[in-house]
Amino acid sequence: MVIKLKHVGKSFGEKILYTDLNIELKEGEVFALIGPNGVGKTTLMRLIMDWDLDYTGEIERKEGLSIGYSPEIPEFPQILKGREVLEYFMEVRKFSKKDRMEKSKELMEIVGLNLEKDTPVVNYSKGMKQRLAVAQALIGDPDLLLLDEPSAGLDFFGQIQMQKLIARLKEKNKTIILNSHLLYDVEKVCDRGIIIMGNERYMDFNRDEFKEKGLEEMFLDFAKEENYVSAD
Incomplete structure (x- = not known):
């Protein structure tokens, strides 16, 4: 067991996100969080x-568990070069x-x-900043990686590269939690996950299920069932 959530609930005032989440992750698993904006996916990572x-x-966390985090909107000192950003974070960690x-x-x-290691971050595209954020998350060789929209802003080739990177990390027995709106990415790299609709509505899924039906269809069916979208 790497991390285990037992009957976890979270709300903001009268807004209830979830009340009874139960998730247990093992080494080498890639676990997806999918759902509309504002339903608590990034909040779950913060928990x-x-x-x-x-x-x-x-x-519950494995004793000595180390965690790396790549945020959805990474912010870095603009005057530093890409490699200098990583060196700065490593200097802080001695x-x-x-x-x-x-x-x-x-x-x-x-x-x-x-090829962009000596390019100032101010000249990085959004996709390049996303990759740099993942690099930052890998400092210290963490056991658990939390990747919040790591493919946001990446072109098609960048998305393929990110999928391959996640696959390599999985081969190294890293446990990964992936928050993504790109269902294609999720289908390519994830073993299982959870669809979160907010207001206590969520559904677990695994690879066998979405290989048979397709994750997009599963997602839309659940959204219609929960009256999140019109059935028309």
């Missing part, structure tokens, strides 16, 4: 990271100068930014 303590239920230089080069290659 897992212990950034938000205002919830009900229990969250990496030696030699390790900072070697690791930043390795991470930039992993996320496909090796």
